Structure formats: structure tokens, C-alpha cells
Amino acid sequence: MRYNAGISQPVITFDAGQTLIELDLDFLATRLGERGLSVEVAALSAAMPAAWAHYDALVAQGTGHPWRDFMAHLLQGAAVPEPTPHVEWLWEQQPTRNLFRRPIPPMLAVAQELAAAGARIAVLSNSEGRLVELLTEIAIAPMFPVIVDSGRLGIEKPDPRIFAHTLRELGSAGPPDVIPIHIGDSWSADIVGARRSGWRAIWYGRNADAVHDPEIASAHSADDVRAALRRWGAL
Ligand SMILES: [Mg+2]
Incomplete structure (x- = not known):
């Protein structure tokens, strides 16, 4: 499913491994x-x-x-x-x-809340080209209208082109009209890529440190993620 272009709802994208799913x-x-x-x-x-x-x-x-x-x-x-x-x-x-196929339920709950609030959500992952199949197998694919897999696209995070591709798939105007937010656990792939693209970023997980950039929030839990999303008016 694609959204209609030209609408300016919040855009939130999720990394997959260690953000939505983890080692099983x-x-x-x-x-x-x-x-x-x-x-x-x-x-x-x-x-x-x-x-x-x-x-x-x-x-x-x-x-x-x-x-x-x-x-x-x-x-x-x-x-x-x-x-x-x-x-x-x-x-x-x-x-x-x-092997990374165990859902992280509190983060999936955040995605569900965002979708219910009218946000456009997507998965944006450096993966091996079979992410749609995996997310289908573990029954979370239907939650995400757009799933971008670097292994299929041939472009990996932090390359801004994969972020731009995701925005096109979501039919969003993107910056400066809409400042998308990407959530992920990898500084070098997720956070660097989002910032290079002019997006906000939520650094999620065990390595998330405090960062002196007002456009980056650090989150150790789904509740921390929610707090950042609320601060930025996305939830
Ligand atoms: Mg990850």
C-alpha cells in the first residue's frame, strides 16, 4: 500500500534488527x-x-x-x-x-500507536534482501505499509539515498515540510544516516548515550522513545 502524495503527517521509520526484532x-x-x-x-x-x-x-x-x-x-x-x-x-x-526474528513487543506497540495516531510508518533496514519475507513469516509485516530492505535496493544506511527512497515510498514531502524521525540502534548506520538526510533520530538500545544534538534523542526503552516522539509532536 502507498499513501497519497502531498499529505504532511508525521513520518517515523524504524530500523529492524535490535529495534523491532532481535536475536531469537x-x-x-x-x-x-x-x-x-x-x-x-x-x-x-x-x-x-x-x-x-x-x-x-x-x-x-x-x-x-x-x-x-x-x-x-x-x-x-x-x-x-x-x-x-x-x-x-x-x-x-x-x-x-x-536468526534475528524475535519481535520486540514494546517497540511494535510504539509503531502501532503511531499508525493509530495517523503517522506514516516504515521499516528502513540494512538487511539481506529477504526482510519482507521474514517480517511476513513472523506476522509483523502487515503493520508497516512500507518496508525498505537495503539488500533489495542496493543502497545501505547511512547513504541518504535510502532515506530519500523511503520518503518517496511513503509519499511524504520530507524536509523542510515534514521532518521525518528515524529510530534505530546503530549510530553509524541509523543516526548518522538520518542526520545526513536532515531527519531527526532516536538512538535506541543498550549503546544509546546522551548526545549534544537537539535533533537526536537517546532512548533505552520504548517509553523513552515515546517521550521523544511526543516532544517532537509525532505522537
Ligand atoms: Mg539495528
Whole structure:
């Protein structure tokens, strides 16, 4: 569905991974079971903080988004012996068996409230080209009239062209008539991309620090996100 052009409702876009959906440890344990590995979900869960810290350190060094390093660290932390071939297999399977498939209900509730209030909402994600299929599989695709997947478009955040493409899909005038708001967990992809595009940004998640830019809000919870949206008149 596309909106009619020329209308100036608020525009709010959501990143997918770690914003609307997160790593599904039950699904990961099941997949490892298919490899003959018996791994407790509790062990994976206990290994998560260290794996994310490792990931964050690599991202901070400019290593991009080291999916495989994160997964290797996670499996190692859960005492999986020789994780490398399993990680390679999971990575090969990721396009069709995406491990980041657990919905984050409080954030989906925010999206629902925005839609009910008349805002135009979209998913704007750096993904592998099968995001629509994944969001359909986990039954959240119908909430979003527009789903933009970098893997399909061939343009990734923070490139302003993917933000501009999303605005066109939403039929919104964009800046300066409407200042869209993008919500995401990645500083380098989500927040940098939104600001380069003249959008406001809500930096959501465990890494969100206070920022000295009035056009960026930091949010550790869905309620923090709501507060920022209200401050900017979007909710
Ligand atoms: Mg993300």
C-alpha cells in the first residue's frame, strides 16, 4: 500500500534488527540442534552480554557489522566446541533462516500507536534482501505499509539515498515540510544516516548515550522513545 502524495503527517521509520526484532535464542538453539549440537538457551543467554560487548568493540574499531565475529563469540561463550564451521553455516543460512526474528513487543506497540495516531510508518533496514519475507513469516509485516530492505535496493544506511527512497515510498514531502524521525540502534548506520538526510533520530538500545544534538534523542526503552516522539509532536 502507498499513501497519497502531498499529505504532511508525521513520518517515523524504524530500523529492524535490535529495534523491532532481535536475536531469537530459541531458534538459534534449534538450528544448532540440526547440527547435532545440544546447546541450552540459558547458556546462550548467559553468553550474550560478552558477545555484544565484543561486537560493539569491533564496530567501534570500524570493523563494520561483524555478524560472524559476534556469533562465534556467542557460541564460544556457550561452550560450543569449534564454533567456526557452525558460524559459517548459520551465516550461509541467514538469508532464508534469519536468526534475528524475535519481535520486540514494546517497540511494535510504539509503531502501532503511531499508525493509530495517523503517522506514516516504515521499516528502513540494512538487511539481506529477504526482510519482507521474514517480517511476513513472523506476522509483523502487515503493520508497516512500507518496508525498505537495503539488500533489495542496493543502497545501505547511512547513504541518504535510502532515506530519500523511503520518503518517496511513503509519499511524504520530507524536509523542510515534514521532518521525518528515524529510530534505530546503530549510530553509524541509523543516526548518522538520518542526520545526513536532515531527519531527526532516536538512538535506541543498550549503546544509546546522551548526545549534544537537539535533533537526536537517546532512548533505552520504548517509553523513552515515546517521550521523544511526543516532544517532537509525532505522537
Ligand atoms: Mg539495528
